[in-house]
Amino acid sequence: MDLKQGINAIRKGGDEAATNFIAPVELTALFISSLLKRPSAFIINISSGLAFMQMPATAIYNETKAALHTYTLVLRKQLEGTVRI
Numbered sequence: 291m292d293l294k295q296g297i298n299a300i301r302k303g304g305d306e307a308a309t310n311f312i313a314p315v316e317l318t319a320l321f322i323s324s325l326l327k328r329p330s331a332f333i334i335n336i337s338s339g340l341a342f343m344q345m346p347a348t349a350i351y352n353e354t355k356a357a358l359h360t361y362t363l364v365l366r367k368q369l370e371g372t373v374r375i
Contacts, residue, residue, distance in 0.1 A: 300350075307354050310354035314335055326373060332373065335361075335362045338355040362375060
Protein backbone atom coordinates (compact mmCIF):
# COMPACT_ATOMS: atom_id res chain seq x y z
CA MET A 291 0.00 0.00 0.00
CA ASP A 292 1.34 3.37 -1.01
CA LEU A 293 0.02 5.90 1.49
CA LYS A 294 1.17 8.71 -0.80
CA GLN A 295 -1.94 7.87 -2.86
CA GLY A 296 -4.02 9.44 -0.11
CA ILE A 297 -7.65 8.49 0.32
CA ASN A 298 -7.55 5.98 -2.55
CA ALA A 299 -4.96 3.90 -0.71
CA ILE A 300 -7.04 3.95 2.46
CA ARG A 301 -10.22 2.96 0.62
CA LYS A 302 -8.41 0.01 -0.94
CA GLY A 303 -7.51 -1.10 2.58
CA GLY A 304 -11.16 -1.14 3.69
CA ASP A 305 -11.68 -4.79 2.76
CA GLU A 306 -8.53 -5.73 4.63
CA ALA A 307 -9.70 -3.90 7.73
CA ALA A 308 -13.13 -5.53 7.49
CA THR A 309 -11.61 -9.00 7.18
CA ASN A 310 -8.82 -8.73 9.74
CA PHE A 311 -10.49 -6.69 12.47
CA ILE A 312 -14.18 -5.94 12.04
CA ALA A 313 -15.19 -9.52 11.17
CA PRO A 314 -13.65 -11.13 14.29
CA VAL A 315 -15.15 -8.40 16.51
CA GLU A 316 -18.62 -8.82 14.98
CA LEU A 317 -18.45 -12.63 15.10
CA THR A 318 -17.52 -12.48 18.77
CA ALA A 319 -20.44 -10.12 19.43
CA LEU A 320 -22.84 -12.43 17.58
CA PHE A 321 -21.85 -15.51 19.57
CA ILE A 322 -20.96 -14.04 22.99
CA SER A 323 -24.31 -14.78 24.67
CA SER A 324 -24.15 -18.41 23.56
CA LEU A 325 -20.51 -18.76 24.61
CA LEU A 326 -21.22 -17.31 28.05
CA LYS A 327 -23.68 -20.18 28.68
CA ARG A 328 -21.05 -22.85 28.02
CA PRO A 329 -18.75 -23.95 30.86
CA SER A 330 -15.67 -24.44 28.68
CA ALA A 331 -16.02 -21.98 25.80
CA PHE A 332 -13.03 -20.49 24.02
CA ILE A 333 -12.44 -17.59 21.65
CA ILE A 334 -9.26 -17.76 19.60
CA ASN A 335 -8.13 -14.76 17.56
CA ILE A 336 -5.17 -14.94 15.20
CA SER A 337 -2.94 -11.89 15.08
CA SER A 338 0.55 -11.44 13.69
CA GLY A 339 4.02 -10.37 14.70
CA LEU A 340 3.41 -7.41 12.41
CA ALA A 341 1.10 -6.06 15.10
CA PHE A 342 4.31 -5.10 16.92
CA MET A 343 6.68 -4.43 14.02
CA GLN A 344 5.88 -1.96 11.29
CA MET A 345 6.39 -2.96 7.68
CA PRO A 346 5.77 0.01 5.37
CA ALA A 347 4.38 -2.07 2.51
CA THR A 348 1.62 -3.55 4.71
CA ALA A 349 0.38 -0.54 6.66
CA ILE A 350 -3.31 -1.45 6.96
CA TYR A 351 -2.52 -5.11 7.68
CA ASN A 352 -0.21 -4.08 10.54
CA GLU A 353 -2.80 -1.72 11.96
CA THR A 354 -5.61 -4.28 11.85
CA LYS A 355 -3.48 -6.92 13.57
CA ALA A 356 -2.46 -4.44 16.29
CA ALA A 357 -6.13 -3.53 16.77
CA LEU A 358 -7.11 -7.20 16.97
CA HIS A 359 -4.37 -7.84 19.53
CA THR A 360 -5.61 -4.97 21.73
CA TYR A 361 -9.24 -6.05 21.34
CA THR A 362 -8.30 -9.59 22.38
CA LEU A 363 -6.52 -8.33 25.51
CA VAL A 364 -9.57 -6.26 26.49
CA LEU A 365 -11.88 -9.19 25.73
CA ARG A 366 -9.75 -11.47 27.93
CA LYS A 367 -9.99 -9.01 30.82
CA GLN A 368 -13.74 -8.43 30.47
CA LEU A 369 -14.57 -12.13 30.15
CA GLU A 370 -12.23 -13.25 32.92
CA GLY A 371 -13.74 -16.21 34.76
CA THR A 372 -16.15 -17.06 31.93
CA VAL A 373 -15.06 -17.58 28.31
CA ARG A 374 -11.38 -18.40 27.87
CA ILE A 375 -9.49 -16.22 25.41
